Amino acid sequence: MRIGNVNKxxxxxxxxLILLLLTGSSNTQGISGGTSADDPVSWTPSIPNVGEEVTIxxxxxxxxxxxxxxxxxxxxxxxxxxxxxxxxxNKPFGAVPPSPEMxxxxxxxxxxxxxxxxPMSKNGSSGIWSLSIILNxxxxxxxxxxxxxxxxxxxxxxxxxxxxxxLLEDRVTVLSxxxxxxxxxxxxxQVTVKVNASESASNWHISLSGVGNSIEPxxxxxxxxxxxxxxxxxxxxxxxxxxxxxxLIDGNTQFDWEPNAIKVVEEFKSSYRFVVFADPQFHRDxxxxxxxxxxxxxxxNFTHVLEEVNIVNPEFILVAGDLTEWTxxxxxxxxxxxxxxxxxxxPVVSVMGNHGDWEGTASLGIxxxxxxxxxWNNIIGPSSGIFRYGTxxxxxxxxxxxxxxxxxxxxxxxxxxxxxxxxxxxxxKFLMLHxxxxxxxxxxxxxxxxxxxxxxxxxKLQTIGADAFxxxxxxxxxxxxxxxxxxxxxxxxxxxxxxxxxxEVENDNITKYLYDTPNPPDLDYVQTNYGAMYYAPSNPIxxxxxxxxxxxxxxLTSLSATINNTLAHSLSEAHVRFHMVSGVYDSDVGxxxxxxxxxxxxxxxxxxxxxxxxxxSVTITKVGELPTTTTDTPEPTTTTTTTTTDTPEPTTTTTSSSTSYVFLELLVLIPVVLMFRRSKPK
Numbered sequence: 001m002r003i004g005n006v007n008k009x010x011x012x013x014x015x016x017l018i019l020l021l022l023t024g025s026s027n028t029q030g031i032s033g034g035t036s037a038d039d040p041v042s043w044t045p046s047i048p049n050v051g052e053e054v055t056i057x058x059x060x061x062x063x064x065x066x067x068x069x070x071x072x073x074x075x076x077x078x079x080x081x082x083x084x085x086x087x088x089x090n091k092p093f094g095a096v097p098p099s100p101e102m103x104x105x106x107x108x109x110x111x112x113x114x115x116x117x118x119p120m121s122k123n124g125s126s127g128i129w130s131l132s133i134i135l136n137x138x139x140x141x142x143x144x145x146x147x148x149x150x151x152x153x154x155x156x157x158x159x160x161x162x163x164x165x166x167l168l169e170d171r172v173t174v175l176s177x178x179x180x181x182x183x184x185x186x187x188x189x190q191v192t193v194k195v196n197a198s199e200s201a202s203n204w205h206i207s208l209s210g211v212g213n214s215i216e217p218x219x220x221x222x223x224x225x226x227x228x229x230x231x232x233x234x235x236x237x238x239x240x241x242x243x244x245x246x247x248l249i250d251g252n253t254q255f256d257w258e259p260n261a262i263k264v265v266e267e268f269k270s271s272y273r274f275v276v277f278a279d280p281q282f283h284r285d286x287x288x289x290x291x292x293x294x295x296x297x298x299x300x301n302f303t304h305v306l307e308e309v310n311i312v313n314p315e316f317i318l319v320a321g322d323l324t325e326w327t328x329x330x331x332x333x334x335x336x337x338x339x340x341x342x343x344x345x346x347p348v349v350s351v352m353g354n355h356g357d358w359e360g361t362a363s364l365g366i367x368x369x370x371x372x373x374x375x376w377n378n379i380i381g382p383s384s385g386i387f388r389y390g391t392x393x394x395x396x397x398x399x400x401x402x403x404x405x406x407x408x409x410x411x412x413x414x415x416x417x418x419x420x421x422x423x424x425x426x427x428x429k430f431l432m433l434h435x436x437x438x439x440x441x442x443x444x445x446x447x448x449x450x451x452x453x454x455x456x457x458x459x460k461l462q463t464i465g466a467d468a469f470x471x472x473x474x475x476x477x478x479x480x481x482x483x484x485x486x487x488x489x490x491x492x493x494x495x496x497x498x499x500x501x502x503x504e505v506e507n508d509n510i511t512k513y514l515y516d517t518p519n520p521p522d523l524d525y526v527q528t529n530y531g532a533m534y535y536a537p538s539n540p541i542x543x544x545x546x547x548x549x550x551x552x553x554x555x556l557t558s559l560s561a562t563i564n565n566t567l568a569h570s571l572s573e574a575h576v577r578f579h580m581v582s583g584v585y586d587s588d589v590g591x592x593x594x595x596x597x598x599x600x601x602x603x604x605x606x607x608x609x610x611x612x613x614x615x616x617s618v619t620i621t622k623v624g625e626l627p628t629t630t631t632d633t634p635e636p637t638t639t640t641t642t643t644t645t646d647t648p649e650p651t652t653t654t655t656s657s658s659t660s661y662v663f664l665e666l667l668v669l670i671p672v673v674l675m676f677r678r679s680k681p682k
Contacts, residue, residue, distance in 0.1 A: 039064055040062035042057045042059075044057075053134050058128065058129040058154075060129070066153070067154045074147070075146070174243070175194045176193065180382060183263070183388075184390075187236045187265070191233075193232075206232060211237045212596035220232070230245065240344075244257045258381070260347055263347050271506040275502055276500065278489075278490050279353070281323075282323060306339065308545075310343050311576070320490060322356065332380055344577050351383065354401070357373055391428070392429075395432070399434050400434065431470070462485065469487045475497070477499075488513060498540070499539050514537055515567070522537075558622065561617065565616075570609070571611075574610045578604040579601055580604055582599075583626060584623055585622055587604075587606050592606055
């Protein structure tokens with residue numbers, strides 16, 4: 001072979017490799033944050049997760065930029081847009097700036113929690129301005145626009161929502177499972193995620209995180225009945241997972257992140273416990289309860305409730321409404337943040353209360369009845385649905401308008417009646433609303449529910465053989481029996497009588513729902529307002545506590561914890577989570593339920609029995625090192641998209657990034673092969 005031909009081939013190979021690198025780079029840029037190449041705004045990573053650093057860029061030299069390269073400074077404006085541009089009344093979601101603790105240094109709060117101005121930094125060589133933050137909450141709440149030092153604004157007709165656009169049809173909105181209605185499923189079983197998104201959506205992608213490393217399962221997708229159904233198999237690792245769902249819509253990556261949406265379990269227990277509480281009534285400033293309650297008896301009490309529930313270790317929690325004092329993005333986000341902070345692997349099932357449909361904050365002169373449902377649905381999840389634990393079913397109803405016989409309440413009433421029919425074959429059947437179905441003999445000054453619809457619901461519950469009905473609203477421990485089912489109200493988690501109700505189930509029967517105490521803390525209140533015959537005490541706070549012998553911060557190889565239980569309940573499966581140096585651990589008592597490692601920290605969950613009025617200690621010790629290799633490497637993500645059309649046969653499209661990449665390789669290498677053949681000596 002001639003030297004010239006060899007050099008020519010080397011040159012072609014180098015060119016080919018460069019083209020391949022450019023192809024890969026182009027593919028990556030195609031899904032980066034932003035609306036188009038002409039748009040001045042972009043961000044990285046394109047699909048950020050909670051706890052991840054996000055950098056937002058503004059390029060004043062871009063075609064569509066309003067601010068100029070000569071601007072001496074550019075700032076990013078965070079904010080929720082008020083009545084002026086109608087986002088709250090016409091759109092089913094709002095926007096919220098990042099919480100104050102995650103705002104960059106020197107951020108100016110223009111109006112309390114409503115607007116904030118953050119200065120950006122300029123890259124001297126590129127002229128691009130940037131700002132980095134650590135994401136503490138759901139990414140699509142980062143609404144923003146840009147201003148320069150003399151007041152010019154660039155909203156670019158988008159008012160950026162980071163990844164998601166303003167228009168509902170352009171968004172990816174998970175309808176099930178969600179934070180409000182999680183799914184508890186067996187290891188390696190199949191799950192179907194229901195998503196509202198444009199029919200043109202493609203390149204579906206799902207990642208799960210929460211137990212060890214993130215998992216990217218192989219999925220299939222189909223557009224059916226105006227919704228997408230995304231199906232995949234769950235991992236074998238037990239625990240509670242966050243879920244991130246994304247798709248490509250009109251060239252943009254849209255996504256929805258649902259924390260604590262899926263719990264993987266080894267089995268559905270025939271004997272188990274769940275907790276019911278109500279009325280946390282979070283405020284945007286981190287307090288809780290009605291205005292006449294102090295921060296100390298509000299947020300402090302609710303924190304104690306979550307800490308104790310985490311030790312009690314129920315399979316799940318039912319929250320019977322009034323998560324917030326009014327529907328407000330920061331207040332709703334605070335509720336979720338507190339649940340994530342104080343609960344380990346306990347999913348939370350919620351319904352909306354009357355406070356959930358009050359939008360705004362009185363301190364800013366914004367208080368509107370009937371506008372909060374869309375915001376609640378977007379941040380917490382759909383306000384009604386059916387939650388299942390094995391063969392047991394719980395209908396989540398929406399009584400937020402107080403009556404089922406006005407406005408949208410008729411639809412809520414129909415949903416409850418139809419859902420009760422749907423679960424009629426379940427082994428145990430429950431209904432949860434915020435409001436009671438009866439008034440316990442006390443004429444409430446507020447209308448509760450229309451007596452006609454309430455009576456019909458009671459009759460339906462009796463007909464299907466329901467086991468119990470749960471509600472909040474009264475802030476008191478009340479109950480009555482309606483035929484064969486229990487009508488149970490639970491006390492508040494804030495204020496004067498904070499507590500939670502622990503429900504014990506055994507072999508398809510409720511075996512315990514009362515807290516047995518000779519001096520109930522709110523008996524006088526219930527007697528005065530409802531009569532003693534309606535009293536059903538729940539667990540008051542400060543009866544369960546957990547203390548570690550040393551710091552629980554991932555720096556130790558041995559650690560002890562002590563649980564003190566003064567409840568009238570024994571705790572057969574009390575829970576302790578240890579944060580330890582990476583390794584394999586053993587426990588001196590109880591059972592290690594789960595251990596997983598993130599970075600250099602191994603999390604060890606121990607389950608231990610603690611009797612009534614008993615103190616129990618447990619010690620874990622490192623007994624080995626983690627394996628150097630893992631067999632849990634996720635398979636490559638493959639997305640199959642099937643779209644229903646008006647044609648008799650559905651059109652099926654399969655996309656694979658790896659296949660496209662190989663095809664491009666061939667396109668580049670074929671000329672090299674042909675040139676090589678031409679270069680051979682004749």
